[in-house]
Every structure is written in C-alpha cells, then in structure tokens.
Amino acid sequence: MLHQIEEPCSLGAHAAVIVPPTWIIKVKKPQNSLKASNRKKKRTSFKRKASRGQQENKGRPFVIKPISSPLMKPLLVFVNPKSGGNQGTKVLQMFMWYLNPRQVFDLSQEGPKDALELYRKVPNLRILACGGDGTVGWILSILDELQLSPQPPVGVLPLGTGNDLARTLNWGGGYTDEPVSKILCQVEDGTIVQLDRWNLHVERNPDLPPEELEDGVCKLPLNVFNNYFSLGFDAHVTLEFHESREANPEKFNSRFRNKMFYAGAAFSDFLQRSSRDLSKHVKVVCDGTDLTPKIQELKFQCIVFLNIPRYCAGTMPWGNPGDHHDFEPQRHDDGYIEVIGFTMASLAALQVGGHGERLHQCREVMLLTYKSIPMQVDGEPCRLAPAMIRISLRNQANMVQKSKRRTSMPLLNDPQSVPDRLRIRVNKISLQDYEGFHYDKEKLREASIPLGILVVRGDCDLETCRMYIDRLQEDLQSVSSGSQRVRYQDHETSFPRALSAQRLSPRWCFLDATSADRFYRIDRSQEHLHFVMEISQDEIFILDPDMVLSQQAGTPPGMPDLVVEQASGSPVSSEDHAILQAVIAGDLxxxxxxxxxxxxxxxxxxxxxxxxxxxxxxxxxxxxxxxxxxxxxxxxxxxxxxxxxxxxxxxxxxxxxxxxxxxxxxxxxxxxxxxxxxxxxxxxxxxxxxxxxxxxxxxxxxxxxxxxxxxxxx
CATH class of the missing domain: 1.25.40.20 (Ankyrin repeat-containing domain)
Structure with missing residues (x-):
C-alpha cells in the first residue's frame, strides 16, 4: 500500500481556496539551555529579531509561508457566531470541515487583526465575512489599519438582521442552509467591485456656548461608515433595540424576532412622536448648498446619508430616478453620497416600494445639530450631544460581488447541451417532512406531494419558474372548484372536482436537489441567480412551510398529469389562436x-x-x-x-x-x-x-x- 500512502493529496474540488498544509510552518520553541544563553550573548542582534518575530506571531504555534500560484485564491473565513439568529456556530463547523481549520477564525474568540497579520504576505488572498454588516465594517477597518497592498477583496455570507450590504452585493438577505461547497465556488468566481467608504469627523458645535450643550455622548460609535449614516426616527428605534438586546441577549436569537422588535419599537416611537421636531434642530450643507430651508419646509423626521442602494433590511430609499430627474441612479462606487429626507409617511411607504425625498448627491457634507439627537452609523446607534459632523470620502474597499449568472455547471457552459425545453415534475414538501427527512433524500422524495408538470425553456431561471408554478396553482384551484376545461399531458379533458389541492402559501421556496447529501433551501432574493437545470434534472422540489399535513392530497392514481407549458414552443389550440388574432385585430x-x-x-x-x-x-x-x-x-x-x-x-x-x-x-x-x-x-x-x-x-x-x-x- 506504499504507493497509496505516498500519493499526493489534490485538496479536492476547492483546492484553489484552501490553504495547503505545506504553507503552515511550525514555530520552534525557544531554547532555555546554558548553551543557548551563551549563544544569545554573542548574537544580541539575532535575539532582537527573534523576539520581534515572536511578538508579531503573538504566541501562535505556526507561521504562514505561501508559495505563489496564479491559480490559487486562498480564502480567510471570519465567522461572528453572535450575528443575527446565532447561526454562526453551525457555519463555523461547516467551514472547518471543508477548509483547513487554520484559515477559519471565530470572531467571538479573537478579532480579525492577528489573522490578517498572519496572512498579509499571501498573494491573491480573499476574505469571507460571515456575519452582519457590522462584521464586514469591522474587517474593513482592520484592513485600513494594516494597509495591506493590494487590499484583499471581501465577500459576505449574511448572518445579520438587515444585511443591506450583502443584498447590494447579491449575497441575499440571509443565510438559510445553502451548501458550503456552493458558497466557496461563489466566492472564488465572484467579481471584484469597489465600495466607497466615508469618514465621520465630529467636533463640538461651535455655535453653542458650553453651558448650552445637552447630555449625550461626545463621539459616534464608528468614525467610518460603509452603508449609511442617519439621524432621527430610525436611529431612535435602532437605539431602543440595541439597549434591549444588551440587557436581554437571550431574547434576540432569531432574525424574525429581531424584526418584530423593530416593528414594535417603531410603532411606539411613532405614537410618542419623539422625532417630530428634528428639522428645527439641524443644519445640513452639501457641497456648499444649504438644504436646511427645504428640510424645515417638508418637516423631515429622519435624514439618511446613503452610500449603498439598500437600507433598512432591503428597502430602496433612493428609488430609481429616470433620465428626466436631476439625479443619477445610485452607485456604491461613484464617490458620491445620497442625502434623503423622510417623513413618517414616506418611512412607512418604504416597506411597500416607496422612497424618500431626494435632496442631494454630493462629495462632502457639513451637519450641525443643536440638541441631543439619536444617530446611527451602519446600525450602531447612540445619542450624540450637539455637534458639528463633517462627512468626506475616505477610500474605496475591494469587495466580492456574487455573479449575476453562475456558469459553474458544464451543462450551461456548452450552448449545444442546453435543451430548448425542459419537462419537469413539480413536487411540494411540508416543513415537518423537510426537517424530519432532509438527510434522507429518498424518504423526502417519497413524502413529497406532486403538483403537476412544467414545460419551460432550458435556460429558464427560478424567478421565471416561480411565475409558472403560481400559474399551475391557479389551474389546480380552478379544477378543484368545479368542472374546468384544462390541457393535460397529451390531450384535453374535462375533470370535475377530482383533485384536492391545497394552495401554496406566499412563503414557499425552491429546494436544491442536486447535492449528494441532502436538499437545501434557496433564498427567494437569489432566485434570479439560479437556473432550473442547476437544481434539478427531471423534478423540482419546493418547500411550503405553511402546508397542513392533514390536508395533503396528491394526484389520484390513473389521473393524467396537469401540464403548464411555457408559451414559446407550446402547442396552441384553435381557440387560443383565435384569441390572439382577435386581440391583434382589435376585435372585442x-x-x-x-x-x-x-x-x-x-x-x-x-x-x-x-x-x-x-x-x-x-x-x-x-x-x-x-x-x-x-x-x-x-x-x-x-x-x-x-x-x-x-x-x-x-x-x-x-x-x-x-x-x-x-x-x-x-x-x-x-x-x-x-x-x-x-x-x-x-x-x-x-x-x-x-x-x-x-x-x-x-x-x-x-x-x-x-x-x-x-x-x-x-
């Protein structure tokens, strides 16, 4: 068996991102013998160098000595177990399993600085921050401090509550249970983009005498922001959430609970009207333009200085101004910051697709406050005493943006191998069955309930597929509610009330059935990134968390499958053709x-x-x-x-x-x-x-x- 023992390890499918064991060199322990002490007396300069190296290593038993290779993109993974719903512990274990444990770091045990120092000479280094937007900001600040050149790009695995930066970079609004192997491929293949970062310089308000300064802290929790800086109503709600979480951390162990607390705190603050007079106590000057009169005229209760398009767990406060507006579409790499004002009405409208009042796009901001006002910097809140705040561009950070279209599957790389149409059976699964059998694919397949068959294009993505599944549901409801003429697999028939179909809830999601070990959920915000062929070959499985097991009813034996076909390439009946001609001719x-x-x-x-x-x-x-x-x-x-x-x-x-x-x-x-x-x-x-x-x-x-x-x- 000697030839097998000596066979070199290829490091597997993710060799490009794994730190090879050959890079890790064990540090020898310092010698304490008399001979060693005599040698130290003669070579004092070496002693100083050795002690400096040991001090830089901070007691670690190893050092990293990389071997440069253009094909390698070594990855450092930083996991914050306390982010969002405390998912980090599970994520940490999975990355430890797939990667070299020496490249995975628990941020609850130590900060990122020592690890970045250790790997600073590694070429083509990439970083994956597993946590909320605050975790990403922490890592970017350490990278600024260390001044690595070139600065390694940072990807995001969203574990936080809002995850606005992760949404901006296409990483989605939250991690469910996507395979780690796919995440590693996405980090490796992701595009490197730039992210503007902004300085916050705080001084005492020079317009107020010292005796008129109110209570409040004298500095912001962060002096740099990547996402947004805001003051007023939203910061007051965030401050209440922050104080409650510090007092009772055990009550904030899930994203859903956190968002429910935000909603309750916002409604409470709305009733108290604590931010109603914000416009009377601020002065805002953007690139020399005084916006104060407009702020006072419109009586804004919240002002946001926005760097990325997303805000407040996925909303888009800047909106999408067209060419006929005075403003450009928002970008996170253009060197401009967007200034937006909100009333209570426009803040509430954010959740249904609204936007705030666009005030300015500028490079510098001077903000004066004349009373203690709640503020937040990338979700870190405080109540700041009257101050003068200057906002200016700091630098640009390298970030990893998840590719819009994944081309990792050989089938999709070869246009000749993509079929014109796919015929796929759709099956739904209850949450109870998913949690009970998700590690046994065969049992889960047996427990699924068939809905019907979809016929879609070979390059159909999941976002489009969702529309056809919803249409399939409408057809099923029509059939179950009475006699309805529908198209089946190879013929047309009338089928009276023979199919009992429970309607899918709005929270249903796709399951990836291609992994060898189990099924995985796909976040709805990332459906446009996946093709149907990436998650299945002949069957699609969807998870409905609200499906009631007692009402499950499948397709009765012997009944033909209900088919919903995509219009391109589908057979058109004479009546369908007549309808089309009537609409084109305008014949009602x-x-x-x-x-x-x-x-x-x-x-x-x-x-x-x-x-x-x-x-x-x-x-x-x-x-x-x-x-x-x-x-x-x-x-x-x-x-x-x-x-x-x-x-x-x-x-x-x-x-x-x-x-x-x-x-x-x-x-x-x-x-x-x-x-x-x-x-x-x-x-x-x-x-x-x-x-x-x-x-x-x-x-x-x-x-x-x-x-x-x-x-x-x-």
Whole structure:
C-alpha cells in the first residue's frame, strides 16, 4: 500500500481556496539551555529579531509561508457566531470541515487583526465575512489599519438582521442552509467591485456656548461608515433595540424576532412622536448648498446619508430616478453620497416600494445639530450631544460581488447541451417532512406531494419558474372548484372536482436537489441567480412551510398529469389562436367568443408577448379592460422575454394615457424596469410625452402611500 500512502493529496474540488498544509510552518520553541544563553550573548542582534518575530506571531504555534500560484485564491473565513439568529456556530463547523481549520477564525474568540497579520504576505488572498454588516465594517477597518497592498477583496455570507450590504452585493438577505461547497465556488468566481467608504469627523458645535450643550455622548460609535449614516426616527428605534438586546441577549436569537422588535419599537416611537421636531434642530450643507430651508419646509423626521442602494433590511430609499430627474441612479462606487429626507409617511411607504425625498448627491457634507439627537452609523446607534459632523470620502474597499449568472455547471457552459425545453415534475414538501427527512433524500422524495408538470425553456431561471408554478396553482384551484376545461399531458379533458389541492402559501421556496447529501433551501432574493437545470434534472422540489399535513392530497392514481407549458414552443389550440388574432385585430366580440369557447388569456405570441402586451400596444382600451377583468393578475407585470417590457411600458411608448390609467388602476407596477433599466415613466419621457411621465410619477407616489396623510390614517 506504499504507493497509496505516498500519493499526493489534490485538496479536492476547492483546492484553489484552501490553504495547503505545506504553507503552515511550525514555530520552534525557544531554547532555555546554558548553551543557548551563551549563544544569545554573542548574537544580541539575532535575539532582537527573534523576539520581534515572536511578538508579531503573538504566541501562535505556526507561521504562514505561501508559495505563489496564479491559480490559487486562498480564502480567510471570519465567522461572528453572535450575528443575527446565532447561526454562526453551525457555519463555523461547516467551514472547518471543508477548509483547513487554520484559515477559519471565530470572531467571538479573537478579532480579525492577528489573522490578517498572519496572512498579509499571501498573494491573491480573499476574505469571507460571515456575519452582519457590522462584521464586514469591522474587517474593513482592520484592513485600513494594516494597509495591506493590494487590499484583499471581501465577500459576505449574511448572518445579520438587515444585511443591506450583502443584498447590494447579491449575497441575499440571509443565510438559510445553502451548501458550503456552493458558497466557496461563489466566492472564488465572484467579481471584484469597489465600495466607497466615508469618514465621520465630529467636533463640538461651535455655535453653542458650553453651558448650552445637552447630555449625550461626545463621539459616534464608528468614525467610518460603509452603508449609511442617519439621524432621527430610525436611529431612535435602532437605539431602543440595541439597549434591549444588551440587557436581554437571550431574547434576540432569531432574525424574525429581531424584526418584530423593530416593528414594535417603531410603532411606539411613532405614537410618542419623539422625532417630530428634528428639522428645527439641524443644519445640513452639501457641497456648499444649504438644504436646511427645504428640510424645515417638508418637516423631515429622519435624514439618511446613503452610500449603498439598500437600507433598512432591503428597502430602496433612493428609488430609481429616470433620465428626466436631476439625479443619477445610485452607485456604491461613484464617490458620491445620497442625502434623503423622510417623513413618517414616506418611512412607512418604504416597506411597500416607496422612497424618500431626494435632496442631494454630493462629495462632502457639513451637519450641525443643536440638541441631543439619536444617530446611527451602519446600525450602531447612540445619542450624540450637539455637534458639528463633517462627512468626506475616505477610500474605496475591494469587495466580492456574487455573479449575476453562475456558469459553474458544464451543462450551461456548452450552448449545444442546453435543451430548448425542459419537462419537469413539480413536487411540494411540508416543513415537518423537510426537517424530519432532509438527510434522507429518498424518504423526502417519497413524502413529497406532486403538483403537476412544467414545460419551460432550458435556460429558464427560478424567478421565471416561480411565475409558472403560481400559474399551475391557479389551474389546480380552478379544477378543484368545479368542472374546468384544462390541457393535460397529451390531450384535453374535462375533470370535475377530482383533485384536492391545497394552495401554496406566499412563503414557499425552491429546494436544491442536486447535492449528494441532502436538499437545501434557496433564498427567494437569489432566485434570479439560479437556473432550473442547476437544481434539478427531471423534478423540482419546493418547500411550503405553511402546508397542513392533514390536508395533503396528491394526484389520484390513473389521473393524467396537469401540464403548464411555457408559451414559446407550446402547442396552441384553435381557440387560443383565435384569441390572439382577435386581440391583434382589435376585435372585442371575437375575443369574448373565443374566451367563452375555452381559449386561454395566458397564451403568448411568437415574439413572446402576452395578450395584454398586444392590447396595450394597439391601444384598444376595451380589450385591455376585458383582459384585466377576466385574466390572472400575473399578466399585469409579465415581462416580454426579449425586451423585458411590461404592458405598461408598451402603453407608455404609445403615449396612450387611457390605457396607462387602466393598467395602473389595476395594480401594474410603476417601478418595474425593462432590460435597459427603464421604468414606464422613462419610456413616456423618451416617447416625447412629459405630461404622461409626470402623471405616472404622481400615480406612483399616490399608489405607494395610499393616503395624503399616513399619520392620520394610522
């Protein structure tokens, strides 16, 4: 067996990110013999060098001596076990198993400085921060202090509560149970991008005499921010959360509980109106422009200086201003900071897609406060005494952004091997079965409930697949509620009330069934990053945490499978063809007749446009209204697969205000962008109709808030 013992280890599939054992050199213990002491007397200079090296090593029994290789991207993993829902302990163990334990560090035992010092000479080094945004900021500050050149890029595995920076860099809103092997591939293949970082310089307010300075701390918890700096209502809520967590840490052991506490604290502060007079006690000057009069006029109760697009657990307070605005779309690497004002109404509207009042995009800010005001720096809150705060650009950090499209699968790398259509069975699984059998794939497969069959394109992503599964659910509900004409696998039939199907809850998610050991959940915010072929070959499994086991009912034996086909390439019946021709010709009576004869309002034409797209393009308001009244709600925001345009985009391009009004009244999204990043407002502006663009913008604000005064409504 000698040849097997001496066989070199390849380090496996993740060899590029693993620190090889050959790099780790054991440090010899200092000798205490008389001979050694005599040698030290003669070579005092060596003694000084050795002691300095031991001091730098800080008692570690090893040092790192790398061997440079362009193919290697060694990874340092820092895990904060206390972040978010205390998931870090499990994550730490998994990374210890996959990697060399000498490259995985527990931040509850020691800070990142010693580890970064140890690996500072390693080329192509990458870092993975497992924790919240505060953990990432901590590591970036240490990298600033050590001045590593070049600075290693930092990826994020989100374990925190908000995870706004992780969302910005495509890492999602929270870790569920994705395989560590996939995370390592994503860090290795990720794109390196820049992140602006901003200085906060605090001094005493020179406009106030010392005797008028109120109680409060004299400095901020951090003097650098990566995400945002804010003052007012949101900081007051964060301060209450922080103080409560410090007093009772055992009550804040999950992201869900943390978010519920935020909601309760926000409502309490809203009733107390503690931030109502913020605008009277601040002065804001951006690049020499005094914004104070506007802040006082609009009576803002919160002011945010935003560096990244995400804020407050995934909301987008800057919004998506079009070309007709005075502001540019927000970027995290442009050297500008966005200044946004909020009232109580606009803060509440954030959770339903709203945005604040855009005030400025600037490079420098001077902020004066005249009373003690709650503030927060990247989620770290305090109550700061009256002060003068200067905000200026510090530097740019290298970050690892998760690639929009993963190309790690050989099947997707070869265009010839991607089939035109996939025929995949959909099965749902309850949370009880998932937790009981997730380490036994066969038992979990047996416990799953079949829903039907999807026929989709070979390059279909999960975000698109979700839409077709929802459509499948609507068909199942139609069948179970009465006699309904539906298309089955190879024929059409009428099937009266034979299928009992429990509707999926809004919280259902996809499961990755391709791993050898178990099934893994996929975060909904990352569905656009995964292809159907990446998680399954012939079956899709979805997890419904709210599925009631007592109501489970599968497909009765002998019953043909219900099929939902993607429109491109699917067989079109004569009635479906008649409906399509009627909409294109603008013939309302023929449309009604064909629909009553069994035609589908969900069909698409050869150019991948829905019926609503055609109706909006031709501008026939009566046909648009009929489709809206009788078709499913998913038609409203269904995108043309070639241009990414919705029906509202088409109507805006045609400058048809009546059709736009019908679509908006029905609930069409005014924030959805096409493949070029344009909203319907932008399309109306490009078509030369500024009045229509202004109308859509006003409807957007009205649709988001819903009331002229949200405080009165509450």
């Amino acid at each position: 009576m023929k449309l009604i007749e064909s629909y009553k004869n069994g035609g589908s309002l969900l069909i698409q034409g050869p150019d991948h446009c829905s019926l609503l797209h055609y109706a909006a393009k031709t501008g026939n308001g009566e046909i648009v209204k009929y489709i809206l009244d009788h078709g499913p709600s998913e038609l409203l925001d269904m995108a043309d697969s070639e241009t990414g345009e919705t029906a509202l985009h088409k109507a805006a391009c045609q400058r048809n205000r009546a059709v736009c009004q019908l679509l908006v009244d029905a609930g069409a999204s005014l924030r959805k962008t096409d493949s070029k990043g344009k909203t319907p407002q932008d399309r109306a502006q490009q078509a030369g109709d500024p009045d229509l663009a202004a109308y859509l913008e006003s409807r957007q604000n009205y649709k988001i808030i819903g009331h002229e005064d949200l405080e009165t409504a509450v």
